[in-house]
Amino acid sequence: MQLINHESMKDLRIIYMGTPDFAVPSLEILIENGFNVVAAITAPDKPKGRGQKVAISPVKDCAVKHNIPVLQPTNLKSPEFINELRSYNASLQIVVAFRMLPEAVWNMPEIGTFNLHASLLPQYRGAAPINWAIINGEKETGVTTFFLKHEIDTGKIIFQEREPIREDDTVGDLYARLMQKGAKLVLKTVQAIQRGDYPQMDQNEDQELKSAPKIFRETCQINWNQPTDKIYNFIRGLSPYPAAWTEINGKNLKLYLVKKLAMNNELKALSPGDYASDGKKYLHFHTQDGGIDVKELQIEGKRKMDIEEFLRGNKV
Incomplete structure (x- = not known):
């Protein structure tokens, strides 16, 4: 169990980091349950499609609708961004489908930074866990919340939830189910952190590990x-x-x-x-x-x- 000042648990100040639609239900469920999301970090706007119209990320769209301040850094290590992030005085950061963070960012909050990963860690560490679970013919996968540390997808596990993979599932099918299951797990994790009663389990590496590298x-x-x-x-x-x-x-x-x-x-x-x-x-x-x-x-x-x-x- 993590020992943190109990007063900081009651008034969690959360910074949420994510970009695609996969990250939206997790942000929405926190807002719906009254948690104090003080800022959202997402990718910069970019031209998209044939007309090259500037498009905003799904997470930015959600945050703006709920009047949550949005930060869109191009360089996560820049002193300007680090100082702006520190000014929000967050006690907890949550990462769902965002890019790799430098230690200066993930190690900033008092409680730490946890990530939602779409696999049953330590299996399928990497950028494309949903794809590789189906490609490899797995019958089961799931979602995991874990605290970030230096090595990617290796931090202490908080919670996991399992999800069967059906014979005819595509990535799109499984993605949609894990997106919703992941949101519920994020809420469960934040509620446990708020109570100050949550596990931190080492990942079991005494097994053959399958990876999930980026797909080209x-x-x-x-x-x-x-x-x-x-x-x-x-x-x-x-x-x-x-x-x-x-x-x-x-x-x-x-x-x-x-x-x-x-x-x-x-x-x-x-x-x-x-x-x-x-x-x-x-x-x-x-x-x-x-x-x-x-x-x-x-x-x-x-x-x-x-x-x-x-x-x-x-x-x-």
Whole structure:
């Protein structure tokens, strides 16, 4: 148990750090439960889309709606930002889907800084835990709150909640469930900290650890010389973003929704990576031991569409 001045627990001054939509429910649940969020830290505004209109982050949008001051530093180590952050006199900082923090930032509050991570730590430390859990065919994952320290995703665990991974889950499906489950865990963690009664458990590293490194477009190309199950998990684990891709008629083709096919006579006549189609209703790719039936896809230069719409406009 962490021993902190009990008076500081009753009047928690919280600074919240996050950027994408994943971080919004956690901020909202704190506000709804009356916690004193004194400032929000998020990414700078940036041009987005074809029109290059300046877009604000989902966390900034939420904070502004609730009249919470917003800081958008480009350099987390700059003396100006450090001084401004210190002026809020926060007793606790919470990080959900934000970038790495320098020690001068995470070590500033009296109680510390805790992070919400979308895995059951110590498994899947890194930038893309939801993707890699599905890509690796896991049946279960979860969310973890833990205190930050020097090494990434290695601090003392406060709480964890488990979440099953369904056979047909995409990253989008699992992301949505973990976003809500994570918000409830953030609230549980802050309530425990406010009471001054919360665990701090060392991460168990006496096991084989799987990592979750950042995913790049170049590594999202499908290798059809693999078993069907492995390719199926790979496609699910990258859908809807950044999306697994292959080539067809010299163009990139992103696959979003697929089903597995057992080996049949049509597929036996093909080599891995070859495809068959009736030109109307189906597109099947041959794998090492079966096939992939494409249901939703996007060809280069076009929008996402279902297979029948795609085949009406494209000859394969």
